[in-house]
Amino acid sequence: MNSRDSEHMIAELHEKEGYETTTDFKVADLILINTCSVRERPVHKLFSELGGFNKHKKPSAKIGVCGCTASHLGEEIIKKAPYVNFVLGARNVSKISEVLHKDKAVEIDINYDESEFAFKDFRSSPFKGFINISIGCDKACTFCIVPKTRGDEISIPDALVVQEAQKMVDAGAKEIFLLGQNVNNYGRRFSGEHEKVNFTELLRRLSKIEELQRIRFTSPHPFHMDDEFLEEFASNPKVCKSMHMPLQSGSTKVLKDMKRGYSKEWFLNRAKKLRDICPEATISTDIIVGFPGESDEDFEETIAVMKEVKFDQVFSFKYSPRPHTEAEAFTNIVDSEVASDRLSYLQALNNEMIDEKHAKLLGNVYHIYFEDLHRDGEHVAGRSDNNIVVRVKGREELLGKFANVKITAIGRTILTGEIIA
Numbered sequence: 001m002n003s004r005d006s007e008h009m010i011a012e013l014h015e016k017e018g019y020e021t022t023t024d025f026k027v028a029d030l031i032l033i034n035t036c037s038v039r040e041r042p043v044h045k046l047f048s049e050l051g052g053f054n055k056h057k058k059p060s061a062k063i064g065v066c067g068c069t070a071s072h073l074g075e076e077i078i079k080k081a082p083y084v085n086f087v088l089g090a091r092n093v094s095k096i097s098e099v100l101h102k103d104k105a106v107e108i109d110i111n112y113d114e115s116e117f118a119f120k121d122f123r124s125s126p127f128k129g130f131i132n133i134s135i136g137c138d139k140a141c142t143f144c145i146v147p148k149t150r151g152d153e154i155s156i157p158d159a160l161v162v163q164e165a166q167k168m169v170d171a172g173a174k175e176i177f178l179l180g181q182n183v184n185n186y187g188r189r190f191s192g193e194h195e196k197v198n199f200t201e202l203l204r205r206l207s208k209i210e211e212l213q214r215i216r217f218t219s220p221h222p223f224h225m226d227d228e229f230l231e232e233f234a235s236n237p238k239v240c241k242s243m244h245m246p247l248q249s250g251s252t253k254v255l256k257d258m259k260r261g262y263s264k265e266w267f268l269n270r271a272k273k274l275r276d277i278c279p280e281a282t283i284s285t286d287i288i289v290g291f292p293g294e295s296d297e298d299f300e301e302t303i304a305v306m307k308e309v310k311f312d313q314v315f316s317f318k319y320s321p322r323p324h325t326e327a328e329a330f331t332n333i334v335d336s337e338v339a340s341d342r343l344s345y346l347q348a349l350n351n352e353m354i355d356e357k358h359a360k361l362l363g364n365v366y367h368i369y370f371e372d373l374h375r376d377g378e379h380v381a382g383r384s385d386n387n388i389v390v391r392v393k394g395r396e397e398l399l400g401k402f403a404n405v406k407i408t409a410i411g412r413t414i415l416t417g418e419i420i421a
């Protein structure tokens, strides 16, 4: 989502102000830092990065702090780092050219309606297209700062989404990536009057774009995984068979304290249904350990769910108390060392499970869509429909193309393969 916001700002600056991008900040006239605030560490990193930029930048260069940390810290950023020229919240990226000309501007209205702005003609790559289908988040998860930095959830009208997808396909993309905090809650609220189209229907409408071959999305919310959605996921050949199911915890008690809206049983029921109707699908998840009140037994339940669902990838985090969240005031804190031990245990198990799965892939052949050039300039990386990431020897010519690839070497995060005729 942040990558897409950055694309928006670059587009606007290019169009209205004539800026070009550079990877060398020492020659830049403007340095933008697009921040995350979902956990605490990136916030600390912001101030150390800012110091470095300020020291070595061109004296005339401006610095802008954008994104979620900008939304919640606002003018505190300028107080702490007075050389910062402006602060622009995650929900205000459309105002980038406005704040650029106002020294010390702070634009952080989290309910500013910029849903119309969600489409700007800038893509970092013509071969993969991010499309915002909603902005903001209507959930009230007690650990999460996102609703306080990105505001209420507004869906983008489906006609605009389809039009944008068509434009991207015309420009050469064969795959699109739909973005939203809860994509399968799509259609609940629009800006102004609009036909109520749900996410399943949106997927159907997008699949009618003939040259479009693959549709990916993130993140769906387990609470909204009804049968209609799972069945469309399984039966629509254009929908990629990889599902992100953010579990957060395997204990119903903890899930309740987190206000996630589902129980362990509901989650397991949905995962089972998905495995039954779509056995080829890979499932990834997010897990938080050390949430206030998480006992050893609660943690054991999380591990049991991991083993039962056999996730293909687990993104795991130690709980980090965030400002403006309900859980910030919870007093039943888990000892930091205990939480770190739980995280290490969980991550070791995840690695073991991934190694076991990957070992079985050696020699398999996958239909891969190539989308990224490796830094070494000699390899390109791509994905299978079910999100297996493979690297092959090759150059730019392969980008935006499909090929059958045989897996020849196994790694934990990336596999290596050879294109076969």
Ligand code: SAH
Residues within 6 Å of the ligand: 038, 039, 143, 144, 145, 146, 181, 182, 219, 221, 246, 248, 286, 287, 288, 317, 318, 319, 320, 321, 322
């Ligand atoms: N909308 C998505 C979440 C986006 S944030 C959803 O509801 O699933 C991405 C992930 O960061 C979350 O899934 C969660 O696992 C993690 N996260 C969010 N707040 C956190 C916190 N306070 N501490 C640790 N991890 C957190």
